[in-house]
Amino acid sequence: MSNPSILILPGDGIGPEVMSQVERIIEWFGDKRGLKFDVETDLVGGAAYDNHGTPLADETMARALEVDAVLLGAVGGPKYDDLDFSVKPERGLLRLRKEMDLFSNLRPAQCFDALADFSSLKKDVVAGLDIMIVRELTSGVYFGEPRGIHKEGNERVGINTQRYTESEIARVARSAFELARKRNNKVCSMEKANVMESGILWRDVVTEIHQAEYPDVELSHMYADNGAMQLVRAPKQFDVIVTDNLFGDVLSDCAAMLTGSLGMLPSASLGAPDANGRPKALYEPVHGSAPDITGQGKANPIACILSFAMALRYSFDQSDEATRLEKAVEKVLADGVRTADLMGPEGGSPVSTTEMGDVILEALDASL
Numbered sequence: 530m531s532n533p534s535i536l537i538l539p540g541d542g543i544g545p546e547v548m549s550q551v552e553r554i555i556e557w558f559g560d561k562r563g564l565k566f567d568v569e570t571d572l573v574g575g576a577a578y579d580n581h582g583t584p585l586a587d588e589t590m591a592r593a594l595e596v597d598a599v600l601l602g603a604v605g606g607p608k609y610d611d612l613d614f615s616v617k618p619e620r621g622l623l624r625l626r627k628e629m630d631l632f633s634n635l636r637p638a639q640c641f642d643a644l645a646d647f648s649s650l651k652k653d654v655v656a657g658l659d660i661m662i663v664r665e666l667t668s669g670v671y672f673g674e675p676r677g678i679h680k681e682g683n684e685r686v687g688i689n690t691q692r693y694t695e696s697e698i699a700r701v702a703r704s705a706f707e708l709a710r711k712r713n714n715k716v717c718s719m720e721k722a723n724v725m726e727s728g729i730l731w732r733d734v735v736t737e738i739h740q741a742e743y744p745d746v747e748l749s750h751m752y753a754d755n756g757a758m759q760l761v762r763a764p765k766q767f768d769v770i771v772t773d774n775l776f777g778d779v780l781s782d783c784a785a786m787l788t789g790s791l792g793m794l795p796s797a798s799l800g801a802p803d804a805n806g807r808p809k810a811l812y813e814p815v816h817g818s819a820p821d822i823t824g825q826g827k828a829n830p831i832a833c834i835l836s837f838a839m840a841l842r843y844s845f846d847q848s849d850e851a852t853r854l855e856k857a858v859e860k861v862l863a864d865g866v867r868t869a870d871l872m873g874p875e876g877g878s879p880v881s882t883t884e885m886g887d888v889i890l891e892a893l894d895a896s897l
């Protein structure tokens with residue numbers, strides 16, 4: 530049997546910097562755990578635009594649909610800010626999500642004990658935090674029609690449309706309920722049913738799916754603005770949060786700070802399971818290309834590394850190895866190893882991106 534296949538798309542800015550640490554970890558699993566992967570690397574985002582004039586070549590899209598998992602670094606950056614909208618780096622990522630039909634985006638926010646003091650929130654608010662945001666990823670205002678910038682009289686009008694079908698809401702709701710059953714059995718659905726019809730439909734469909742298929746799971750509803758406030762007031766009240774594409778984008782960056790840094794937050798974007806029970810899947814850190822620190826060796830690779838741990842768990846049935854990698858990360862943090870983003874105002878001496886990779890590999894060796 531051939532090895533499982535991985536397509537690596539490092540992308541732009543710090544994407545290649547953090548992904549190079551993941552590549553070392555993939556090699557480690559091949560050498561030390563006999564977990565061999567067939568790895569290929571390609572371009573996405575600005576890097577693809579520079580080479581092909583498009584942020585995602587058709588050949589790359591086709592490979593993404595064939596491999597067992599895609600790992601992505603980050604896309605975008607100031608160099609590309611003035612490009613036509615249709616070829617912006619972010620369009621490459623959005624095309625991958627849409628054409629792979631990755632409707633369920635899991636963004637776990639966990640506060641490692643060693644970082645509880647470091648969060649911008651009080652320690653007792655975040656210590657032991659373990660929540661999962663399930664963000665709908667292939668619809669809503671990101672993709673709804675009509676859209677565009679039009680001229681009306683002598684002024685321009687920018688238009689985007691929030692649009693959800695029942696089936697789009699139902700499938701992401703199911704994935705949230707399924708996850709909740711494996712966790713603490715609680716789902717909080719967030720929308721703005723007070724002002725948006727799509728929010729009313731969202732609330733109705735989530736309630737129907739709950740009553741018909743998951744009555745054993747505890748369900749609550751919250752307006753998304755209140756949800757943002759509750760996330761910083763008392764985040765431990767949540768287990769699984771399910772929400773739409775745009776609210777999920779904003780709420781997950783907010784949740785990142787509960788964990789100490791945006792450089793800590795991984796994600797898995799999953800489609801429907803195939804005949805073998807495997808979903809199409811793309812794994813990426815929640816953060817972007819961080820132009821302000823690119824090329825300085827300052828980027829925290831942990832979000833990208835934990836994204837690979839999610840790949841081990843959700844695409845390769847290697848839960849134990851995923852836990853091994855997560856424990857290695859936990860250990861280096863407990864040992865006080867910190868990249869610059871994890872330094873408090875009192876300072877200290879941060880390690881570089883590569884040094885963080887080095888100590889995580891040492892911790893993996895020590896786990897054998």
Ligand code: NAD
Pocket residue numbers: 543547602603604605606607619622791792793813814815816817818819820821822827828829830832870
């Ligand atoms: P960003 O996430 O790139 O950076 C926000 C802040 O967090 C910056 O100060 C950055 O230095 C810091 N940061 C982010 N990741 C870090 C890491 N791993 N280690 C240490 N510090 C880290 O968001 P932005 O500045 O709003 O966006 C920059 C570009 O990235 C834009 O072009 C945006 O569209 C793109 N972006 C891409 C993705 C993605 O590829 N999935 C996600 C978000 C933003």
Ligand code: IPM
Pocket residue numbers: 604605619622623778815817
């Ligand atoms: C994210 C990013 C993306 C989004 C951009 C880069 C398209 O912010 O993955 O959170 O808005 O979804």
Ligand code: MN
Pocket residue numbers: 778779782815
């Ligand atoms: Mn985002």
